[in-house]
Amino acid sequence: MFSWFWYIFPCLGILLLQILWHNNTGKTPAKKIPAGNRGIPVIGETIQFMAAINSNKGFYDFIKIRRLKYGNCFKTNIFGKTHVFISSTEATKKILSNEEGNFTKRYIKSIAKLVGDQSLLCASHHTLFSTTSLSTMVRQFDELTINNLSTWHKKSSIIILHEALKELEMLHKDIGLIYEAMLSFPLRLPWTKFYKGLQARKRIISLLDKEARRKSKEKYDGFLDYLLIKDEQMIQLTNEQIKDNILTMIIAGQDTTASAITWMVKYLDDNPKALNNLRAEQQALRQKVSCKAYLTYEDLNCMPYASKVVKESLRMASIVPWFPRMALQDCEIEGFTIKKGWNINVDAKSIHFDPMIFHDPHKFNPSRFDDDSKPYSFLAFGMGGRTCLGLHLARAMMLVFVYRLTTSYRWKVLDSDESIEKWTLFSRLKSGCPIHVTSIEEERDSPNASKT
16 A cells, blocks of 8 residues: 555646646736735725825825835725726726726715715716806806905905805814715714714705705706706706705815815915916906906906916816726726726826926926827816816816906915825815915005005
């Protein structure tokens, strides 16, 4: 029996070697998976992600560190899900254009639960931002801007972000709870940020119900009013769609625009040459529209340099640093295998600061947009079939604001700290950008005014 063992053992060894050789030569090589650290089982790198959120560098710092370590395509695990981050214009085009139907929009679970699944972030409501509705909103925002700015120069200093969000003052506390919950772990326990955010959502929805009932009997002239009426096809939004979209406009609309305006004011203060060019254009426009009480949507098309200032501000601020999608099936991106169910994120901020795309990317230079940029390189609003539906509204609001500010006032930023506010979904200055404002007209009329 012993002799049989020594006969069989070498035979089994030879057979095993043949199997291994066959497996290594008879099959195609294993597909390349993006590099990265999956972290602790189930938890992944969620703790590190949360730590970045709770720092003054902002949650994008988590992505930046890993991109520098692993390259332009890497994977990680957040909230128990595999996330791939990629930052090339070629991959961006493939993902956002989605011509092969491999991807769908996908938000972190906590965000989707807080804004609601009927939000325009997840569904299309294009008539809300038609030219007709935008024209009405431009006039309304211009009137609001005039009224607010007229009080600014009478104060010793203003916090721009606070002023821009003043219309939300009654909801401020609950909105703050929702902001903090958006990037939190989705646990429905009373002491968690996510639970408190859900409770805040309920209170806001209750207030919106009351407002909708009141508005249903009045004239249609506001955003809520446009949600309540039927469109050209006589299709009316459901109550759930109305409430989810109002919440979305408060969170993903007004807050992003307020943050963008804050950054724009800071960048212009830091760059006198760009500010002088902008002021010259806006003053020339003022002469043409002086007979009008308010700007029109058509007037905004006469602001070529201001439009570049808006684009450059959005590029540098990168308020929304990445755009999330989910793979519907196994596919390949730039030689890497992306598995079905993985979250794949277009790293817009990395592309915005790529020196191969934007020369001297850390310099504020609106004139860089004199020439058409490379396709899929300016991603402030995303691109492709899921481009941000509010992009025209956001652009319009920024142009109206910059027109009124530069033609009637001068300002000076009082705090240059660029630290990012903690626990925010969108990049916001911790300081809120305090400024001192003076009226150009009063400065001109004052006999003791210094010449500038």
